[in-house]
Each structure stands twice: as C-alpha cells, then as structure tokens.
Amino acid sequence: MEDAFVFAVLTANATVRVATPLILCAMAGLFSERSGIIDIGLEGKMLGAAFIAASVAAVTGSVWLALAAGVALAVCLALLHGFACITHNGNHVVSGVAINILVSGLTVVLGIAWFQRGGQTPGVGPEARFMPLELPLASALADVPLLGTLYSGFLSGHNLLVYTAFFAVFATWWVIYRTRFGLRLRAVGENPHAVDTAGISVAWLRYRAVMICGLLTGIAGTYLAIAQNAGFVRDMSAGQGYIALAAMIFGKWRPVPALGACLMFGLLDAVAIRLQGVVVPGLGEVPVQLIQALPYILTVVLLAGFIGKAVAPKAIGVPYVKEA
Amino acid sequence: MNTDSRSLPRWIDIGLIPVINIALALIVSGLIITVIGEDPLVAVTVMVKGALGYQEGIGYTLYYATNFIFTGLAVAVAFHAGLFNIGGEGQAYMGGLGVGLVMLGFDAALPIALLLPLGLLASAIFGAAWAAVPAYLQAYRGSHIVITTIMFNFIAAALMVYLMVNVLIQPGQMSPQSREFSMSGHLPFMHEALAWIGIPFARSPLNVSIVWALLCCLGLGAYIWRTRWGYELRAVGHNERAAVYAGVNPRRVIVVTMCISGGLAGFVGLNEVMGVHHRLLLDFTAGYGFTGIAVSLMGRNHPIGVVLASLLFGVLYQGGAELAFEVPAITREMVVTIQGLVILFSGALAYMTAPWVERVYHAVKPRRAPAASEA
Numbered sequence: 001m002e003d004a005f006v007f008a009v010l011t012a013n014a015t016v017r018v019a020t021p022l023i024l025c026a027m028a029g030l031f032s033e034r035s036g037i038i039d040i041g042l043e044g045k046m047l048g049a050a051f052i053a054a055s056v057a058a059v060t061g062s063v064w065l066a067l068a069a070g071v072a073l074a075v076c077l078a079l080l081h082g083f084a085c086i087t088h089n090g091n092h093v094v095s096g097v098a099i100n101i102l103v104s105g106l107t108v109v110l111g112i113a114w115f116q117r118g119g120q121t122p123g124v125g126p127e128a129r130f131m132p133l134e135l136p137l138a139s140a141l142a143d144v145p146l147l148g149t150l151y152s153g154f155l156s157g158h159n160l161l162v163y164t165a166f167f168a169v170f171a172t173w174w175v176i177y178r179t180r181f182g183l184r185l186r187a188v189g190e191n192p193h194a195v196d197t198a199g200i201s202v203a204w205l206r207y208r209a210v211m212i213c214g215l216l217t218g219i220a221g222t223y224l225a226i227a228q229n230a231g232f233v234r235d236m237s238a239g240q241g242y243i244a245l246a247a248m249i250f251g252k253w254r255p256v257p258a259l260g261a262c263l264m265f266g267l268l269d270a271v272a273i274r275l276q277g278v279v280v281p282g283l284g285e286v287p288v289q290l291i292q293a294l295p296y297i298l299t300v301v302l303l304a305g306f307i308g309k310a311v312a313p314k315a316i317g318v319p320y321v322k323e324a
Numbered sequence: 325m326n327t328d329s330r331s332l333p334r335w336i337d338i339g340l341i342p343v344i345n346i347a348l349a350l351i352v353s354g355l356i357i358t359v360i361g362e363d364p365l366v367a368v369t370v371m372v373k374g375a376l377g378y379q380e381g382i383g384y385t386l387y388y389a390t391n392f393i394f395t396g397l398a399v400a401v402a403f404h405a406g407l408f409n410i411g412g413e414g415q416a417y418m419g420g421l422g423v424g425l426v427m428l429g430f431d432a433a434l435p436i437a438l439l440l441p442l443g444l445l446a447s448a449i450f451g452a453a454w455a456a457v458p459a460y461l462q463a464y465r466g467s468h469i470v471i472t473t474i475m476f477n478f479i480a481a482a483l484m485v486y487l488m489v490n491v492l493i494q495p496g497q498m499s500p501q502s503r504e505f506s507m508s509g510h511l512p513f514m515h516e517a518l519a520w521i522g523i524p525f526a527r528s529p530l531n532v533s534i535v536w537a538l539l540c541c542l543g544l545g546a547y548i549w550r551t552r553w554g555y556e557l558r559a560v561g562h563n564e565r566a567a568v569y570a571g572v573n574p575r576r577v578i579v580v581t582m583c584i585s586g587g588l589a590g591f592v593g594l595n596e597v598m599g600v601h602h603r604l605l606l607d608f609t610a611g612y613g614f615t616g617i618a619v620s621l622m623g624r625n626h627p628i629g630v631v632l633a634s635l636l637f638g639v640l641y642q643g644g645a646e647l648a649f650e651v652p653a654i655t656r657e658m659v660v661t662i663q664g665l666v667i668l669f670s671g672a673l674a675y676m677t678a679p680w681v682e683r684v685y686h687a688v689k690p691r692r693a694p695a696a697s698e699a
Contacts, residue, residue: 040410040470084672093408093470095672097617102664106356108657113360119657242474249471287490293482296475300458303467312468 005146009153011270016162017228019266021046021220021237023165025244026251026258027172028216032078033253034176035209036189036315037085040096041077042217043241044103049074049221051107054121054232055114057128057225066128066226071218077103078214079207086206089319100241108234119234121225130159130227161223166259168216173255185209189313192320202320217241246299252310265295332682342624342670344677349665356661362653374646375639381646383514383528387600389631389638390530391416391592393537395616396623396630397544398589403625404548405581406561411458411473412589413613414480415451419590420597421484422450424604427597428492428502431509439509443598444536444591451590452583454480459582463575469582477613488606502604511599531599533591540588541627547584557581589613611660618663621671637663 025042032039053070057063077099084090084098108119115121138156141148176182184205188195192202224240225232247265251258272291279285302310354364375385395412402409409415426446430439458472488500514530548554559567560577567574596608619637623629644659669676 038470040474080668084668088673088676090672090674091408093410094617094621094667097410097614098664098668098672100664101614101618101667102661105657105660105662105664109356109360109655109661112655112657113653119655239478242478245471246475287486289482289486289489293479296478296482300461300467300472300475300479303472304461304465305467310467 005149006153009149011267011274012154013157014270015263015266016158017266018269019262020162020165021223021228021240022244022247022262022265023259024161024168024216024220024223025241026248026262027168027255028213028220029245029248030172030176030251030253030255030258031185031209031216032213033248033316034189034313035185035206036192036313036318036320037082037206037210038092038096038317039081039210039213040093040245041081041099041241042213042244043237043239044096044100045074045077045214045217046221046224046241047100047107047235047237048077048103049218050225050236051103051111051121051221051232053222054124054225055111057124058115058122058231061124061128063128063130063226067219067222070222070225071215074218074221075211075214078210078217082207082210085319086203086210089321092317104235107232111232111234121232123231124226125230128226129230130161130223132157132159133163159223159227161219161227164219165223168219169255169259176255181208186313189315192315196320196322202322206320220244243295246295249310249312250299250302253313268292268294332678332685336681336685338624341674341678341681342622344681345670345674346622346666348677349662349669352665352669353658353662357654357658360653362651367647367651367654370647370650371639371643373643374650375643379526380528381642383526383530384642384645385635385638386514386534387528387530387595387638388641389634390534390537390595391612392615392619392634392637393534393541393631394588394591394595395612396619396634397540397616397627398585398613399616399620400623400625400627400630401544401548401557401588402581402585403620404561405557405577406564407459407462407578407581407585408470409455409473409582409585409589410470410617411455411476411586411613412592412616413609413611414473414477415454415586415589416592416596416609416613417477417480417484418454418593419447419451419587420593420604420608421487422446422448422590423593423597424492424502427505427509428604431506434508436508436510440511443509443511443594447590447594448587449590451593452587455582455586455589456579459579462582463578484606488604492604500606504603505598509598510602511594513599529600531595533595533599536591536594538631540591541631544584544588545627553577553580589616615663617671618667621674622666 025046029039029042049070052073053066056069057066081095081099084095085092111119111121135156138152142152176186184195184200188202188205195205196202224236229236243265244262247261248258250261268291272288275286275291276288357364357367375381395416398412398415399409423443423446426442427439430442454476458469458476461467461472462469492502493500494503511531511533514532514534515525515527517532518525548557556567556572556577559570559572560574564574592609592612597604601608615637619630619633623633640659640662644656647654648656
C-alpha cells in the first residue's frame with residue numbers, strides 16, 4: 001500500500017514535470033486561437049525562447065535575465081506572426097510553419113556561431129537555473145503518513161515555473177471568462193464584425209492576444225532550457241508545441257479541460273518508459289511507440305467527432321478585412 | 325485573400341512580386357550570415373560552385389530537386405482545392421514503407437521490369453492512404469485537415485520506429501535498418517542509365533525517378549487545367565459553396581485531391597528507398613515534406629514554378645552541404661533558416677510589398693500612358 005502510494009507520487013511528479021511546458025503552451029495557444037488567430041507556431045516560439053534563455057543564462061548567469069530574454073524573443077516572434085496574419089491578412093498556417101522552420105534552423109546556426117558546440121549552449125550551473133522550491137514546513141511534515149508525503153513529496157519541491165504554469169491556467173480561466181477583455185477576446189474569435197461595429201479595434205485585440213501567447217510560450221521555452229534541463233540542445237522542444245496544440249484542441253479551446261488533456265498527455269509520456277515490455281493481459285506487450293503516439297491518435301479521434309465534438313472559434317483563420 | 329494588387333498588371337503580380345519576396349528572404353539570409361561574421365557573397369559563390377560547378381554536384385542538386393518536385397506538387401495540388409496538406413512528411417514516410425515492403429517481399433522473385441511499376445504503385449498507394457484518412461475526416465466529419473495531417477506525421481514517425489526496431493530490422497544488427505534489397509530492387513542511377521547510351525557522368529544519388537518527377541509535373545498540370553476533375557478541384561478551391569451549385573461534390577473532390585497529394589508525396593519514398601538507400605531505414609524523409617511547402621509557395625502552386633523552385637532548393641541543399649564543409653562557421657541548418665524565410669516572405673507576407681510596388685507603378689505609369697495614346 002505504502003509502496004503503491006510512493007509510486008503514485010513519483011509518477012505524479014514526473015507527469016507534472018513533463019506537463020508544465022504543455023500547459024503553458026496550451027494556454028498560449030488558447031489565447032491566440034480564441035481571438036481567431038491559428039497558432040501552429042507554438043513549437044517555434046518555445047524553441048526560440050529556450051535557445052535565448054539558455055544563451056543568456058550561460059553568459060550572464062542570471063535566471064531573471066534569461067527569463068526576460070526568452071519571453072522577449074517569443075513575444076517578438078508572436079508579433080511577427082501577428083504582423084503577417086493581422087496586418088497583412090496572410091495565411092495563419094503558412095506563417096506558423098515559417099516561424100517553426102525558421103527557428104529550428106536559426107537556433108542551430110546561431111548556437112554554433114556563438115558557442116561552437118555543435119548547436120548546444122554551454123551547460124549552466126544551479127545558480128543560473130530555476131531550482132526546486134521547498135514549500136514551508138515541507139521537511140517537517142515529510143514523516144506524516146499520506147498527507148505529509150503528499151505535501152512534501154508532491155506539492156512541494158517543484159521549481160517556480162511549474163507553479164507558474166498551474167497559476168497560468170487559473171489566470172487564463174479568469175481572464176477569458178471573468179474580464180471585459182476576455183469577453184471581447186472570445187467575441188473577436190467568433191464574430192469580428194460585431195466587435196468592430198461596437199467600436200472596438202479588432203486588430204489591437206488580436207495583437208494583445210498574440211502577445212500574451214508569446215509571453216506564455218516564452219516561459220515554456222525558458223522552462224525547457226533552464227528549469228527542466230541545464231542548457232539548450234538542438235530541437236529540444238521535440239514536438240511538444242504540437243502536443244500542446246493537440247491538448248488545447250482536446251480541451252475544446254477551454255482552459256481547465258485543456259489542463260486535463262495536458263496532464264493526461266504528460267502522464268502517458270511519464271509511464272511510456274515504465275510500460276516498456278510490460279505485458280497487458282489480453283493485449284500482449286504494448287509497444288512504447290503506441291503510447292507515445294496516443295496523444296496524436298486520441299486528438300484525431302476527438303476531432304473526428306467520436307468523443308464529443310470539438311468546435312473551433314467560428315472566425316478562426318479568417319482574415320478580418322474591414323468593409324470600406 | 326488579397327485585394328491590394330488588383331490594380332497591378334499580371335506580370336507584376338505573378339512575376340515581379342514573387343521575385344521581390346524571394347529577394348527579401350535572401351537579403352535577410354545574407355544579414356544573418358553577416359551577423360555570424362561571414363561574408364554572404366563568399367557564401368553564395370561557394371554554394372553555387374558546390375551545387376552547379378561540377379558533375380557530381382549537379383547530380384546531387386538534381387537528386388534533391390527530385391524530392392522537392394514530388395513534395396512541392398503534393399502541396400500545390402492540395403492548395404488548388406483550398407486544402408493545406410502539411411502532412412507530406414508522413415505521407416513520404418509511408419510511401420517509402422510501401423516501396424520497402426514490396427521490395428523486401430518480391431526482390432528475389434521478380435525482375436526490375438515488374439518491380440519498378442510495383443514499387444511506383446506501392447509508394448503512391450501508401451502515401452495516398454496516409455492522406456486519405458485526414459481527407460475523409462475533413463470531408464465527412466468536419467475535423468481540420470491541418471491539425472489531422474500534423475498528427476499523422478507524428479503517428480507515421482512512431483509507426484516507422486516501431487516497425488524498424490521490432491519487425492523489419494535485419495536480424496543480428498544493431499541499427500534499425502532492413503536488409504539491403506537485391507539488385508533487381510534497385511532503381512538505375514542516372515550515371516548508369518547515361519552510361520548505357522554512352523554518356524559518361526559522375527556518380528551521384530541521382531536516379532531515374534527524376535524522369536518520373538517531371539512526368540508527374542506534366543500529368544498534374546494536365547489534370548488541374550485540362551480535365552473535368554481538375555475544373556471541379558479548382559472550383560472547390562475558389563468557392564466551395566458555389567461549386568456545390570455547379571453540381572460538384574466537394575467531399576469527393578477533397579478526398580480525391582488529398583489522395584493525389586499523398587501519392588505524390590509518397591514518391592519521395594521511391595526516390596529515397598528504391599533509388600538511393602536500397603533498404604528501409606529511419607528518417608529518410610529528412611524534412612523534404614516541409615520543404616515542399618516552401619517550394620509550392622515559391623512556385624505559386626504551378627508545376628513549372630514548382631520545378632524552378634525545386635531546382636533553387638536543390639542548389640540550396642547541395643550548396644549548403646558544400647558550404648558547411650568549406651566554411652565551418654556556416655552549418656547546413658542555414659539552409660533550413662533560408663527555407664523558413666522563403667515561406668515567411670513568399671507565403672505569409674506574400675502581399676506585404678504589393679502596396680509599395682503599386683505606388684511605384686502608378687507613379688511611373690502616368691508618364692507612359694499619354695505617350696501611348698499619342699502613338
């Protein structure tokens with residue numbers, strides 16, 4: 001019993017670590033897409049932020065400068081996306097693909113030019129990383145059965161950005177559903193003409209949405225580089241931006257269900273390694289690749305309308321051209 | 325999508341603006357090279373020499389171009405129907421799987437004369453099948469094709485890893501590769517084919533699939549602009565609702581178009597698996613599916629444009645490899661960067677420059693117009 005409980009806590013911790021960048025990116029995508037801007041470029045923004053954050057951390061040794069640089073770069077990329085999609089009515093998907101490909105190339109080119117380490121940045125020490133925080137009384141309560149283990153083993157001991165990610169879900173929910181900005185944001189994603197008629201600038205609303213998207217992907221990239229890892233490795237985002245996109249769709253463009261999807265995908269990832277070679281009764285050995293592909297398969301099945309219906313914001317991907 | 329360039333003559337719209345966009349992409353690339361402390365002009369010289377300066381280089385350039393023609397056409401045909409096929413990568417992977425399975429199954433029993441058409445068919449069918457599911461889901465279940473094709477890329481990658489590691493791996497070997505096909509499962513290399521007719525040519529991975537790529541261009545051009553199905557395809561692309569009133573069934577058009585698109589992407593597998601590696605292996609698609617997006621945008625979704633853009637990207641790839649060798653500070657990823665910039669400027673920001681070009685054009689035109697009326 002005690003063993004099973006410890007195992008569950010360990011798995012939960014692993015899940016949270018894997019899910020953190022997914023949660024941040026899913027919330028980022030949610031802001032963008034709720035305003036009507038498709039964002040395939042979560043991956044690229046996160047990767048770019050990871051690279052800059054790792055570089056700044058390696059050079060200056062400051063986590064806060066690294067975070068600021070990561071966020072700044074991701075916001076710049078988001079503004080580029082906005083410039084293409086909002087100002088020039090470009091195709092949202094094309095713009096997102098461009099950003100992803102550009103960043104995946106440029107991070108390696110600049111990485112090699114700056115650090116001569118085959119595209120990696122120099123490793124950073126603990127002083128230049130977001131290290132686990134211990135919540136008050138965690139060590140004192142560690143010996144209390146169950147609740148103490150839960151508190152000190154699971155709730156405590158994550159880094160600041162993990163807590164930020166969970167706070168971001170609450171903040172997203174509050175902004176989207178409880179503020180005037182959120183109401184307008186949802187409206188502009190469904191019917192920009194109505195918003196325009198009400199005398200509100202469609203472009204400015206959408207620009208603010210993509211900037212928030214940049215902010216959150218920037219935090220996600222920083223997490224990858226100097227919280228989860230200790231430096232940048234080429235293509236280190238490894239498709240997580242796309243999984244986050246899938247999770248956001250899986251959550252039907254709503255913050256709390258998207259969080260659930262991120263945690264589920266994170267759990268799949270955390271148990272994939274443990275399940276390698278395990279024989280499931282009736283199914284035989286489950287290939288680890290199947291578990292890794294499950295988030296994508298489940299998203300396709302969901303989109304096909306076999307698990308409820310995922311309806312995108314109505315005006316998503318449609319350029320808004322003001323009537324003359 | 326665009327209303328800005330309506331007042332411009334056609335040659336500016338389809339000739340000048342794309343050239344300006346590519347020039348912008350190359351200028352930004354040059355700036356990046358300057359930032360990392362190298363001379364962009366030297367880089368261009370090394371690239372062009374490496375890609376076109378000697379026979380082997382030309383062979384490699386055309387070999388890369390073959391892949392880009394296939395994936396570029398795949399993206400282009402989908403664009404004409406208003407669909408964005410971002411899944412060329414997965415479809416190419418599956419196409420290769422199809423060829424590989426046929427070769428592994430029959431290379432001992434059948435001659436090349438039968439294996440070639442079988443391989444062709446298998447790559448097309450596997451690629452098409454991998455595109456057909458997202459197409460069906462878009463047409464009949466209303467799920468967005470961009471998202472599903474992305475998901476299918478990842479599913480294809482996972483499936484291939486599983487098959488290569490657990491099923492198709494050559495026994496007694498560590499790296500996940502199948503056994504090599506016997507000689508009858510090899511497509512003739514171009515240097516071999518040219519030697520038969522007495523033309524000496526340096527060895528390179530270039531093989532006869534480039535001929536098939538060019539035939540595909542002709543075939544696709546004829547299909548889009550010279551057949552009833554092509555008309556239906558363009559009708560759906562322009563205005564799906566209007567197409568319905570014209571008696572077109574958009575659902576069928578979506579599925580058929582995506583099958584053609586997936587089949588074309590699948591031919592990358594023919595070039596790579598049957599033409600070059602002669603065995604099944606991992607990651608032979610190497611991002612060609614994504615390059616197809618840049619190629620198609622740059623070539624304005626027209627087969628001739630796709631061929632030209634493919635040649636340019638062939639030069640970039642082969643020249644980029646040479647450049648990485650000659651100038652160690654510039655790596656192969658520079659080509660990926662240029663590719664991203666091309667997609668950005670010729671795709672997402674395609675009409676950014678149109679208002680300026682228009683202003684310049686109208687500033688110049690009035691001086692000409694009276695002269696024309698006097699004459």
